[in-house]
Amino acid sequence: xxxxxxxxxxxxxxxxxxxxxxxxxxxxxxxxxxxxxxxxxxxxxxxxxxxxxxxxxxxxxxxxxxxxxxxxxxxxxxxxxxxxxxxxxxxxxxxxxxxxxxxxxxxxxxxxxxxxxxxxxxxxxxxxxxxxxxxxxxxxxxxxxxxxxxxxxxxxxxxxxxxxxxxxxxxxxxxxxxxxxxxxxxxxxxxxxxxxxxxxxxxxxxxxxxxxxxxxxxxxxxxxxxxxxxxxxxxxxxxxxxxxxxxxxxxxxxxxxxxxxxxxxxxxxxxx
Numbered sequence: 001x002x003x004x005x006x007x008x009x010x011x012x013x014x015x016x017x018x019x020x021x022x023x024x025x026x027x028x029x030x031x032x033x034x035x036x037x038x039x040x041x042x043x044x045x046x047x048x049x050x051x052x053x054x055x056x057x058x059x060x061x062x063x064x065x066x067x068x069x070x071x072x073x074x075x076x077x078x079x080x081x082x083x084x085x086x087x088x089x090x091x092x093x094x095x096x097x098x099x100x101x102x103x104x105x106x107x108x109x110x111x112x113x114x115x116x117x118x119x120x121x122x123x124x125x126x127x128x129x130x131x132x133x134x135x136x137x138x139x140x141x142x143x144x145x146x147x148x149x150x151x152x153x154x155x156x157x158x159x160x161x162x163x164x165x166x167x168x169x170x171x172x173x174x175x176x177x178x179x180x181x182x183x184x185x186x187x188x189x190x191x192x193x194x195x196x197x198x199x200x201x202x203x204x205x206x207x208x209x210x211x212x213x214x215x216x217x218x219x220x221x222x223x224x225x226x227x228x229x230x231x232x233x234x235x236x237x238x239x240x241x242x243x244x245x246x247x248x249x250x251x252x253x254x255x256x257x258x259x260x261x262x263x264x265x266x267x268x269x270x271x272x
Contacts, residue, residue, distance in 0.1 A: 003243040010184040011250055015227065017188040019254065020220050021195050022261045027215035028199065029264075049260040057252055061126025066135045068255040069107035075262040076191055077103025083194045084163040094153060098160075100143065101150040101167050106186055108139040109171055114179040121180075124240075124248050195265070227253055 025046065029039055057064035077099030085098065111118040115133075122132055147167065154160040174182045203209040230249035234240050240248065 003241075003247065006178070007180050008243065008246075010180045011246060013184050013188050014250060014254070015224075018184075018192055019223055019227075019250075019257070020216075021192040022257050023216040023220035023223055024196075024199060024212060025261055025264055026219035027212045046260045046264065049263070050256045053259045054252065054256040057126070057255060062128050062131055064255070065122060065125055065127040065132065068258065069135075069139075071255075071258055071262055072107045073103040074099065075103070075258060075265075076106055076186075077101075079191055079194050079198075080163075080166075082198055084166070085159075097146055097150050097153065098163065100146045102163070104139065104143040104146075105167065105170050105174060106183055108136060108143050110174050110179045110182055111136050112140040113175045117179045121247060121251070124244055125251055223253075223257070 026043070029042055029046075053064070057068075080102035081095065081098050084102075090098075111122075111132075115136075119127075119132070150160070150167065151164055154164040170186065173185070177185070199212075200206075200209050203212070227249055230253055231242070231245050234245035234248050235242060238245065238248070
């Protein structure tokens with residue numbers, strides 16, 4: 001299996017649209033009251049967590065990959081929960097069902113529907129087929145059970161129905177589309193858009209929000225520099241082609257940034 005031109009286009013969109021939404025975290029630190037007075041400390045902690053996960057992946061890729069998939073599941077699920085159920089109160093079980101049903105689409109459903117392409121990518125990232133196959137199989141069975149409960153809840157609570165329809169439609173698209181295309185569409189078109197929208201609501205004016213975007217440019221530039229360093233590193237040390245090293249660099253960098261990004265956004269900013 002080879003990397004196609006369409007794959008490269010999707011990777012470019014992930015780099016240009018998906019990765020930058022995390023760069024807002026830098027100037028956004030001052031919006032969290034608990035972090036504002038210790039900005040330098042928490043910025044150092046943010047960077048350290050990202051570097052720590054990269055070193056962990058470099059040494060234990062077969063453990064790091066399922067951890068990344070699990071973290072992505074929770075982060076995506078929480079993002080969709082905040083968007084679809086604004087100002088709604090429900091119990092821990094209902095919250096879990098909504099998060100798992102939505103969040104599993106990218107890390108569980110897509111790889112299950114397209115094992116050949118996704119395991120081709122997973123092998124680049126250091127994962128082994130047998131371990132990940134069992135992880136995804138258990139996750140997919142649990143997702144089917146959770147989605148069934150999600151549908152049953154929707155029959156009793158009408159405001160859940162739109163969210164259920166969204167999961168079903170996205171699952172169908174995940175089945176029909178190439179895995180990198182469906183991941184790019186969700187990550188860039190849905191998750192990133194919803195994240196930016198939720199962050200914008202924290203500000204009193206559009207000018208204040210635009211100032212934050214402007215202040216995120218140095219963080220974005222740093223991210224692109226790190227990406228270039230990683231591509232070069234993997235090309236030279238792992239003897240990979242440029243396209244393969246680009247895929248490895250993008251996804252491992254994405255994983256390394258997602259860990260502190262999720263902690264910061266879901267714990268300190270939204271805290272839901």
